[in-house]
Amino acid sequence: MTTKESPRLDKPWQSVSPGGVVTDVGNSVAYITGTWRTLRPIRDMEQCTQCLICWIMCPDSAITVEDGKVAEFDYDHCKGCGICAERCPVNIKRPHSYTGELGKVIQMVPETAFDTDNA
Amino acid sequence: MVASRFMPLDGANAVSQAMRQINPDVVAAYPITPQTAVVQNFSQYVADGIVNTEFVPVESEHAAMSACVGASAAGARVMTATSANGLALMWEMLYIASGMRLPIVMTVVNRALSSPLNIHCDHSDAMGARDSGWLQFYAESGQEAYDNTIKALRIAESKELLLPVMSCQDGFITGHGVERVGLLPDEAVREFVGSYEPELYLLNTDSPITMGAWDFTDYYFEHKRQQTEAMNSAMPLIEAVSQEYESLSGRPQPILDCYGMDDAEYAIVVLSSTAGTTRSLVRQLRAQGKKVGVLKPRLYRPFPAAQIVECIRNCKAVAVMDRAISFGAPQGMGPLFTDITSALFVAGICDLPIVNYIYGLGGRDTTPPMINAVYDDLEEIASSGDRGDLVRYVGLRG
Numbered sequence A: 001m002t003t004k005e006s007p008r009l010d011k012p013w014q015s016v017s018p019g020g021v022v023t024d025v026g027n028s029v030a031y032i033t034g035t036w037r038t039l040r041p042i043r044d045m046e047q048c049t050q051c052l053i054c055w056i057m058c059p060d061s062a063i064t065v066e067d068g069k070v071a072e073f074d075y076d077h078c079k080g081c082g083i084c085a086e087r088c089p090v091n092i093k094r095p096h097s098y099t100g101e102l103g104k105v106i107q108m109v110p111e112t113a114f115d116t117d118n119a
Numbered sequence B: 001m002v003a004s005r006f007m008p009l010d011g012a013n014a015v016s017q018a019m020r021q022i023n024p025d026v027v028a029a030y031p032i033t034p035q036t037a038v039v040q041n042f043s044q045y046v047a048d049g050i051v052n053t054e055f056v057p058v059e060s061e062h063a064a065m066s067a068c069v070g071a072s073a074a075g076a077r078v079m080t081a082t083s084a085n086g087l088a089l090m091w092e093m094l095y096i097a098s099g100m101r102l103p104i105v106m107t108v109v110n111r112a113l114s115s116p117l118n119i120h121c122d123h124s125d126a127m128g129a130r131d132s133g134w135l136q137f138y139a140e141s142g143q144e145a146y147d148n149t150i151k152a153l154r155i156a157e158s159k160e161l162l163l164p165v166m167s168c169q170d171g172f173i174t175g176h177g178v179e180r181v182g183l184l185p186d187e188a189v190r191e192f193v194g195s196y197e198p199e200l201y202l203l204n205t206d207s208p209i210t211m212g213a214w215d216f217t218d219y220y221f222e223h224k225r226q227q228t229e230a231m232n233s234a235m236p237l238i239e240a241v242s243q244e245y246e247s248l249s250g251r252p253q254p255i256l257d258c259y260g261m262d263d264a265e266y267a268i269v270v271l272s273s274t275a276g277t278t279r280s281l282v283r284q285l286r287a288q289g290k291k292v293g294v295l296k297p298r299l300y301r302p303f304p305a306a307q308i309v310e311c312i313r314n315c316k317a318v319a320v321m322d323r324a325i326s327f328g329a330p331q332g333m334g335p336l337f338t339d340i341t342s343a344l345f346v347a348g349i350c351d352l353p354i355v356n357y358i359y360g361l362g363g364r365d366t367t368p369p370m371i372n373a374v375y376d377d378l379e380e381i382a383s384s385g386d387r388g389d390l391v392r393y394v395g396l397r398g
Helices: A053-057 A083-087 B011-022 B036-047 B061-074 B084-089 B091-099 B124-128 B142-157 B186-193 B220-232 B235-249 B274-287 B305-312 B335-346 B368-384
Strands: A039-043 A063-066 A069-073 A106-110 B005-010 B026-029 B054-057 B078-082 B105-110 B135-139 B165-170 B178-183 B256-259 B266-269 B292-297 B299-301 B317-322 B354-359 B391-394
Touching: A039 A069, A053 A063, A053 A083, A083 A106, B005 B011, B011 B036, B011 B078, B011 B105, B011 B142, B011 B165, B011 B178, B011 B186, B026 B036, B026 B061, B036 B054, B036 B078, B054 B061, B061 B078, B061 B084, B061 B091, B078 B084, B084 B091, B084 B124, B091 B220, B105 B124, B105 B142, B135 B142, B142 B165, B142 B178, B142 B186, B142 B235, B186 B235, B256 B274, B256 B305, B266 B305, B266 B368, B274 B292, B274 B368, B292 B305, B305 B335, B317 B335, B317 B368, B335 B354, B354 B368, B368 B391
Parallel strands: B026 B054, B026 B078, B078 B105, B105 B165, B135 B165, B266 B292, B266 B317, B317 B354, B354 B391
Antiparallel strands: A039 A106, A063 A069, B005 B178, B135 B299, B256 B292
């Protein structure tokens, strides 16, 4: 039922859907909102307790879970709101695997630290 | 052609009768003078089981148009009615209805907008909504209000258009004025409007869709371009439906109702009921040998620019009468005048002496002697070569 075709930005006005009716239901998946992000959440997988609080809290369903465990961030749709990092209940004992800082398992890193738009 | 049955009806009741014959799926409305009679009569048909419409008595016009938008999006054939401040309260949803391409048909019984508070006729309510993406018909009589309502439904629901339509008539003057109105047989109206079969609607669970969704910087502009194209290219459809209705009813359904315009030297352009007053005067003046004429557009949106220009271009002087002021427009001209002068300019006609008369605000009577004075002015303008004041006032003290 759903398709994953991205919104076409080359579509002329003559062929857009009249009234903005969306006939392709569930197509918000195809809308890449990850480009809006200025801060990227990074998880220290080794110190994560798999409580899944981040997965519950994420407003964009951008944390994927496999076999009952958090797997990775969906950076195509993560807008970098930081709720996962804010609500992460685990205060890590060792420095974070990416930032080297103490604090939470999930920490927000400025996008300027990365070369590419997405992950 | 089928024979009409004639009844003594006021303009509001004539529209109620059209709505009864159309038998829409949903009517959501709120009472406001002078529109009240339209839905009051219609709600009686609902109560009596004469129609099987879902009548939604809402708490405001804001809610009325919201309910209409929801019902239309769901796939229903929807009608409503309002006036003046009620129309103003619908403002937000007017644009939502047209932007979502919902073919809602609404009768507007024209009334002055407050303040100061006034319940009588002028066109300030509907004229303010002229940019809202609704088609607008203006009726001279209860008969035209009845005919326009039925045509409006067919036009709105046409697959190539899908836009809402306002069918306007003058509050009290025709809205409450009883006249002889010919009604088509019920089955003829039902056959003319057909059944409403939307292609895309929310209650179609076999083919789920989303309507009224967020439209970002990357798509909104394209949708608006498409919407204006629908309006711009609606004229052939409107003419075809009008022609078909004319064949059915035997009543002429021109976009422009012209009287004496073939060889008129002095012309008045005016909407709705005052066109009748003007026509009766033209008849008298013609008997005296004066080459005068009157042009009454029955359609205002989309604006029949080329047709109007063609009709008045050879006149010696033209008066455009506006029952509304476009406050802050050059010299406070009315909307019909700005549209006609803009159409003339675009057609390259810049030397036609043309003046604007604001008349009838708040229901002020506009009598034959007042209109006679306008024709006198036009003769004076043409003979002296001096246009004088661009914007003038009819029936105003002082």
